[in-house]
Amino acid sequence: MLISIKTTRRDLLRATGVGALAICAPAILRPAKAADALKIGVLVADSGPAALFGPAQRAAAEFGAATVNAKGGILGRQVEIVFADAGAPPAEVSKSAVKLMLSDKIEMLIGSHDSAVRQGVENVLKGKIPYVYTPVFEGDDCSPNVYMLGELPEQQLQKTLPKLLEFAKGKTFYFVGDDYVWARTTNEKAKKYIAALGGTVVAEDYYPFGAPNKFESSVTKIKSVKPAVVLQTLVGGDNVNFNRTFADFNLSDDIIRLSCLLEENTLMGIGKDASKNLYSSLGYFADIELPQNKAFIGELNKKYGDKAPQQCTISKGLYDAFVFTAAVTAKSKSLDAKPFAAAAEGITFDTPSGPMTMKNRHTTKNIFLSRCDGTKFTVVDTFTGVPTQQSCS
Amino acid sequence: MESLLITQALNVAYEVLILAVLVLGLAVVMGLLNVLNIAHGEFVMMGAYAAYVVQKAGLPYLVAVPAAAVVCGLVGLVVERFLIRPLRYDPFETLLATWGLGLLLRKLVELGFGRGYRSVEIPIGGSLRILGESYPAYRLVLMAIAVVVLAALFVWYVRAPTGARIRAMVGNPALAEAVGIRTRKLARNTFVAGTAWAGVAGVMIAPLTPVEPFMGLTLIVNSFFALVVGGMGTVTGLFAGAGIIGGLQSVLSAAVSPTSAYLAMLLLSILFLWQRPRGLFPRP
Numbered sequence: 001m002l003i004s005i006k007t008t009r010r011d012l013l014r015a016t017g018v019g020a021l022a023i024c025a026p027a028i029l030r031p032a033k034a035a036d037a038l039k040i041g042v043l044v045a046d047s048g049p050a051a052l053f054g055p056a057q058r059a060a061a062e063f064g065a066a067t068v069n070a071k072g073g074i075l076g077r078q079v080e081i082v083f084a085d086a087g088a089p090p091a092e093v094s095k096s097a098v099k100l101m102l103s104d105k106i107e108m109l110i111g112s113h114d115s116a117v118r119q120g121v122e123n124v125l126k127g128k129i130p131y132v133y134t135p136v137f138e139g140d141d142c143s144p145n146v147y148m149l150g151e152l153p154e155q156q157l158q159k160t161l162p163k164l165l166e167f168a169k170g171k172t173f174y175f176v177g178d179d180y181v182w183a184r185t186t187n188e189k190a191k192k193y194i195a196a197l198g199g200t201v202v203a204e205d206y207y208p209f210g211a212p213n214k215f216e217s218s219v220t221k222i223k224s225v226k227p228a229v230v231l232q233t234l235v236g237g238d239n240v241n242f243n244r245t246f247a248d249f250n251l252s253d254d255i256i257r258l259s260c261l262l263e264e265n266t267l268m269g270i271g272k273d274a275s276k277n278l279y280s281s282l283g284y285f286a287d288i289e290l291p292q293n294k295a296f297i298g299e300l301n302k303k304y305g306d307k308a309p310q311q312c313t314i315s316k317g318l319y320d321a322f323v324f325t326a327a328v329t330a331k332s333k334s335l336d337a338k339p340f341a342a343a344a345e346g347i348t349f350d351t352p353s354g355p356m357t358m359k360n361r362h363t364t365k366n367i368f369l370s371r372c373d374g375t376k377f378t379v380v381d382t383f384t385g386v387p388t389q390q391s392c393s
Numbered sequence: 394m395e396s397l398l399i400t401q402a403l404n405v406a407y408e409v410l411i412l413a414v415l416v417l418g419l420a421v422v423m424g425l426l427n428v429l430n431i432a433h434g435e436f437v438m439m440g441a442y443a444a445y446v447v448q449k450a451g452l453p454y455l456v457a458v459p460a461a462a463v464v465c466g467l468v469g470l471v472v473e474r475f476l477i478r479p480l481r482y483d484p485f486e487t488l489l490a491t492w493g494l495g496l497l498l499r500k501l502v503e504l505g506f507g508r509g510y511r512s513v514e515i516p517i518g519g520s521l522r523i524l525g526e527s528y529p530a531y532r533l534v535l536m537a538i539a540v541v542v543l544a545a546l547f548v549w550y551v552r553a554p555t556g557a558r559i560r561a562m563v564g565n566p567a568l569a570e571a572v573g574i575r576t577r578k579l580a581r582n583t584f585v586a587g588t589a590w591a592g593v594a595g596v597m598i599a600p601l602t603p604v605e606p607f608m609g610l611t612l613i614v615n616s617f618f619a620l621v622v623g624g625m626g627t628v629t630g631l632f633a634g635a636g637i638i639g640g641l642q643s644v645l646s647a648a649v650s651p652t653s654a655y656l657a658m659l660l661l662s663i664l665f666l667w668q669r670p671r672g673l674f675p676r677p
Contacts, residue, residue: 207652208656211655216404217651220647224396237510237605240510240603244512244601248532250520250527269510269511269604272514273518310509
């Protein structure tokens with residue numbers, strides 16, 4: 001009797017297993033069906049220190065999806081965005097990424113956030129779906145199935161620094177940055193280019209990231225050292241704070257400043273009194289005179305009217321990610337890692353800042369050197385097709 | 394080198410005085426009423442936005458001082474009546490409640506002004522020569538105002554009858570009530586004075602920092618550390634806390650590096666919380 005019950009139980013388990021498989025099978029097979037919407041996860045800063053970019057990021061992503069959908073979608077399927085917050089600590093965002101994959105069934109991920117979050121997300125994605133990372137960052141990441149669209153330090157500096165020195169009164173540099181990987185990597189690369197130009201770095205100051213920093217002591221040192229250029233790798237509030245202090249100490253007439261992450265919102269905070277002789281080198285400014293950009297900004301203004309969130313390089317990258325994916329999949333006919341990678345290499349796609357070409361999973365792109373005039377940027381030079389030095393295969 | 398030292402010394406004085414100004418409202422409310430107003434930074438933030446609005450409207454910058462005091466005082470009045478008093482000034486319950494209040498105030502300001510940075514122009518531009526060195530005029534004016542206000546407060550607290558009543562209420566609330574001091578009204582006025590002053594502090598610092606809904610969060614960190622180190626409820630404690638935290642931060646930042654300065658300040662605060670939680674000069 002006992003034995004007979006055991007067999008029954010085993011049978012029952014077996015039957016349940018088969019049944020469960022049968023029920024789950026459609027879910028597993030679903031990605032193969034072409035008619036369904038293609039879900040793309042998009043990580044944007046809804047909270048945290050970068051949250052001021054959140055609305056612009058959402059707008060750019062939605063416009064990117066709409067643009068792609070109007071042309072027939074991706075792989076013949078309409079794109080549907082699933083947003084998640086990237087403003088939380090890396091461990092939290094990684095959990096959101098897992099949830100996006102398992103319960104929302106996203107088939108690729110696009111993200112605009114810091115590198116710590118990216119590394120966390122990469123660890124949970126394990127290259128299972130394509131992951132497009134869009135903002136400015138430091139490079140040196142070749143995780144599988146990850147594609148980077150943002151500006152790298154070598155792109156922001158190599159061709160820009162010689163041009164910048166035309167405005168400076170010498171070749172001495174003073175570095176001020178936030179104490180984390182992006183700032184330090186950028187400065188290491190800057191040192192090489194400065195040495196090649198015959199310049200010298202007189203001092204480097206690093207401030208704790210996210211702390212209530214005050215910049216009087218650095219500004220006082222700058223005043224006594226009198227460098228020709230202050231190269232800044234400060235972000236957000238620190239960027240605003242430093243530049244306002246710098247101008248208060250009356251240094252902006254004689255010393256020029258180049259910030260490696262100065263976009264439209266931060267310049268608003270710095271204000272017109274403090275932006276004299278301040279320069280920014282990025283792959284996009286909302287005011288650049290390109291027909292692609294006029295169309296991009298024009299469409300967003302049409303959609304949002306006065307309430308259109310201020311676009312900048314950080315948010316615009318999300319639009320690029322959709323254009324990039326559409327271009328790659330038109331060639332690869334698949335989101336699978338291998339064909340996607342093969343199709344991505346060397347592909348050129350058009351963005352609001354001009355064409356970009358994917359090379360070694362990073363993009364060759366236009367770089368603009370802008371001068372701040374009040375709270376607006378004026379492009380003083382455009383460098384077309386600036387390559388990266390990244391070598392991901 | 395000498396000129397560098399003079400300017401750095403001015404920087405230290407500036408940092409200490411600005412910190413004292415920021416701590417003041419918090420210290421009044423915490424030290425005298427035992428209410429740790431976590432939303433203190435948000436009152437400073439609202440003061441800064443008041444300055445922004447006044448400047449945008451083309452009014453003289455000084456108008457922002459009464460404007461911020463009135464706005465923050467009124468909010469303080471409402472908060473006292475409907476949040477602090479119903480919680481019977483309980484230290485822990487009001488801590489949680491003001492934390493929530495901070496969230497609410499940030500979101501309300503975000504709703505009204507958006508998340509982006511605003512910049513408030515410096516009302517007094519240019520530099521002044523002091524000890525042979527030029528130093529930004531607005532900062533010097535701020536330092537002078539801070540010295541005057543802090544000194545006046547000290548004198549008032551020691552000499553004026555209201556100061557005596559507050560000390561009586563703090564020392565023995567039941568007895569104070571018995572001798573005819575209206576403690577409820579006194580407590581309310583003290584709380585409102587603290588929030589109104591936070592607003593004025595916001596006006597003072599608005600031209601120096603990025604004005605955004607979350608500015609209170611970072612501004613307030615050092616203020617808490619200053620209270621922890623200095624001790625609560627005494628004017629000496631306030632000066633000692635602001636002097637040690639502001640001075641340490643400023644000196645180490647200039648002499649070693651800003652990151653180690655921040656680390657040293659955190660370590661010092663942990664050490665105090667652990668070994669001497671009442672601070673250097675607590676209320677007896």
